[in-house]
Amino acid sequence: MxxxxxxxxxxxxxxxxxxxxxxxxxxxxxxxxxxxxxxxxxxxxxxxxxxxxxxxxxxxxxxxxxxxxxxxxxxxxxxxxxxxxxxxxxxxxxxxxxxxxxxxxxxxxxxxxxxxxxxxxxxxxxxxxxxxxxxxxxxxxxxxxxxxxxxxxxxxxxxxxxxxxxxxxxxxxxxxxxxxxxxxxxxxxxxxxxxxxxLSTPYTAGPSCSSCKDHCRVGKLCKNACPWADLWANCRQLYETWPGWLCQTDTDQGIERLQFCRATCRCRDKIV
Missing domain, CATH: 3.40.33.10 (CAP)
Incomplete structure (x- = not known):
């Protein structure tokens, strides 16, 4: 024992x-x-x-x-x-x-x-x-x-x-x-x-699911997850200044940038 x-x-x-x-x-x-x-x-x-x-x-x-x-x-x-x-x-x-x-x-x-x-x-x-x-x-x-x-x-x-x-x-x-x-x-x-x-705000405070009213599970958890994560720390900042440049796919460089910032570019209606 x-x-x-x-x-x-x-x-x-x-x-x-x-x-x-x-x-x-x-x-x-x-x-x-x-x-x-x-x-x-x-x-x-x-x-x-x-x-x-x-x-x-x-x-x-x-x-x-x-x-x-x-x-x-x-x-x-x-x-x-x-x-x-x-x-x-x-x-x-x-x-x-x-x-x-x-x-x-x-x-x-x-x-x-x-x-x-x-x-x-x-x-x-x-x-x-x-x-x-x-x-x-x-x-x-x-x-x-x-x-x-x-x-x-x-x-x-x-x-x-x-x-x-x-x-x-x-x-x-x-x-x-x-x-x-x-x-x-x-x-x-x-x-x-x-x-x-x-670290001190791991989530946004507010009524449960109020940020995802059309994608709520059992009234408390959101279902609109993004299937990717940004691999660059400044993707959001880049998108605010140069959205077209960051997310374009008509050049090899654009495709590469997109791969590093897929969440920012492709998940505008998701929680990331």
């Missing part, structure tokens, strides 16, 4: 120039722990597990305060899940994957949350652990937040993020703190959140 439970969580704002960081803290022991949980209910290759992970994320995305006017509904992404599973099996504890490993063609480098524990715990417990950072999060354009304290939460509720894929693995502890075996829970998020200039 396991008498002590050791938990760690980590998050990365997976931007091209981001440097991964980690944090560690104690968490309350869940009611169900150890090897009592069947592996099949933890393995994300199981379709039922995928649906539950998406359900949990969408549940918490509808419980933000203040309410969100532009919160997108999340869906499963097989590519993000494959990358997350590979990283979970690599067993690097709280060390994050690099930008190349987090890259998804349509979205660029995605975000990543990591949770590790010496005991098997349900996915709901891991995801809720990330969500509980809302207790110290302060919303507002002038609010100050510490990424190391609220980064899991803000990535989970980043409004334009609409794809999630997760991985799970048992690790022998070679690279883990204290050299003890542990279980690794990894979720990748596309497009990435935690942009430094918007």
């Amino acid at each position: 396991i008498k002590y439970l050791w938990l760690c969580v980590a998050v990365v704002a997976a931007l091209p120039a981001a440097v991964p960081w980690e944090t560690q803290r104690s968490k309350p022991m869940p009611r169900l722990y150890g090897d009592r949980i069947p592996t099949r209910v933890l393995t994300p290759s199981n379709k039922k597990v995928q649906r539950k992970i998406v359900l949990y994320h969408n549940f918490f995305r509808t419980h933000v305060s203040p309410t969100a006017s532009n919160m997108l509904s999340m869906k499963w992404h097989n590519g993000a899940a494959k990358a997350a599973q590979r990283w979970a099996e690599a067993c690097y504890a709280l060390t994050h994957d690099n930008a190349t490993g987090l890259h998804i063609d349509a979205f660029g480098s995605c975000g990543q949350n990591i949770f590790i524990s010496t005991a098997q715990v349900p996915w709901f417990f891991a995801i809720k652990t990330w969500y509980l950072e809302h207790q110290i999060f302060k919303y507002g354009p002038h609010a100050e937040n510490d990424l190391s304290q609220i980064g899991h939460y803000t990535q989970m509720v980043w409004a334009p993020t609409h794809r999630v894929g997760c991985g799970w693995a048992k690790c022998n502890g070679t690279r883990g703190p204290q050299g003890r075996p542990y279980f690794s829970y990894v979720c990748n998020y596309c497009p990435a959140g935690n942009h430094p200039d918007r």
